[in-house]
Amino acid sequence: MDKIHINGIKIYSYHGAIKEERVLGQYFIIDLVLHLDLSMAARTDDLSQTVHYGEVYELVETIVKGEAVSLIEHLAGKINAQLFDRYAKIVEVETTITKPNPPIDGNYDSVGITLKGKRER
Numbered sequence: 001m002d003k004i005h006i007n008g009i010k011i012y013s014y015h016g017a018i019k020e021e022r023v024l025g026q027y028f029i030i031d032l033v034l035h036l037d038l039s040m041a042a043r044t045d046d047l048s049q050t051v052h053y054g055e056v057y058e059l060v061e062t063i064v065k066g067e068a069v070s071l072i073e074h075l076a077g078k079i080n081a082q083l084f085d086r087y088a089k090i091v092e093v094e095t096t097i098t099k100p101n102p103p104i105d106g107n108y109d110s111v112g113i114t115l116k117g118k119r120e121r
């Protein structure tokens with residue numbers, strides 16, 4: 001299956017399971033892989049035959065800047081569900097959310113999750 005990638009969307013927001021994160025906020029990095037058939041867009045050079053990645057960026061920004069949630073898994077679930085609702089062409093989605101600076105002591109680069117979603121109907 002063909003893919004569209006949107007890499008390194010960086011948004012400041014207030015998600016988190018602990019109070020400090022809800023008050024101070026932090027950066028979240030979102031990477032998306034959208035699985036869809038790109039053959040018609042490749043053949044016709046027509047934007048309407050694919051998914052406009054600029055629109056996807058705006059949708060993700062709206063969700064991540066919206067209501068705060070505890071888990072980045074839940075945030076990724078909201079993103080995947082809205083992508084399937086809005087774009088019939090998308091068959092599978094992989095949403096990766098990274099916290100580069102979570103309030104956890106230790107030596108590491110970042111923490112994050114990847115949530116895969118498949119269109120059910």
Ligand SMILES: Nc1nc2c(c(=O)[nH]1)N=C([C@H](O)[C@@H](O)CO)CN2
Nearest residue numbers: 016017018070071072073102103104
């Ligand atoms: N699997 C997860 N583990 C944790 C999450 C999360 O969203 N998914 N979140 C937290 C806290 O918000 C963390 O950033 C600070 O303790 C903990 N573990």
